[in-house]
Amino acid sequence: MGTHQNPSQHPHHQPQRHPQRDQTGTHRDPYAEQKKAPGIEVCELCSLVHHAGRWQAGAPPLGDVQLTICPACRRVKDRAPAGTVRLRGFAPGLFEEIRGLVRNIEAKERAEHPLERLMEVVEANGELRVTTTGAHLARGIGEALGRRFRGELSLRYLDEAGELQVEAQHRG
Numbered sequence: 001m002g003t004h005q006n007p008s009q010h011p012h013h014q015p016q017r018h019p020q021r022d023q024t025g026t027h028r029d030p031y032a033e034q035k036k037a038p039g040i041e042v043c044e045l046c047s048l049v050h051h052a053g054r055w056q057a058g059a060p061p062l063g064d065v066q067l068t069i070c071p072a073c074r075r076v077k078d079r080a081p082a083g084t085v086r087l088r089g090f091a092p093g094l095f096e097e098i099r100g101l102v103r104n105i106e107a108k109e110r111a112e113h114p115l116e117r118l119m120e121v122v123e124a125n126g127e128l129r130v131t132t133t134g135a136h137l138a139r140g141i142g143e144a145l146g147r148r149f150r151g152e153l154s155l156r157y158l159d160e161a162g163e164l165q166v167e168a169q170h171r172g
């Protein structure tokens with residue numbers, strides 16, 4: 001986990017990558033694991049398996065299985081994103097390409113971190129708004145936009161009460 005982190009391209013502000021692991025209690029994330037489940041749990045909505053402290057895709061190991069709802073599905077149900085990317089100032093002609101980019105980043109992230117998922121990609125008032133179940137994915141989308149639109153974009157990362165807000169303003 002987390003061994004592939006890039007050295008940051010945005011040294012001016014570094015919100016915490018994993019606020020739910022903050023031991024100071026300033027960022028109590030209600031979607032973090034509350035307990036160490038002793039056995040095997042399976043998400044009844046997406047079938048991810050929780051075992052030995054990790055959520056993973058695949059068949060559960062043998063043993064008693066308890067049905068539950070994983071943190072990502074709980075966020076979707078509650079409409080409580082962990083990350084939001086707002087794209088402003090982009091020509092609407094770019095939206096299709098950006099949607100593709102966002103889906104690619106999700107597929108990559110999700111292969112390694114199954115709780116990092118897209119929630120919604122919505123167009124409103126000429127803006128594109130992307131919400132995610134994990135802050136890591138929102139940050140990854142911001143970084144990919146930064147690479148794709150190098151020199152044409154200002155990016156801001158704000159940590160608001162444990163939710164990562166990424167603002168991408170196109171200067172086109």
Ligand SMILES: [Zn+2]
Nearest residue numbers: 043046070073
């Ligand atoms: Zn689930």
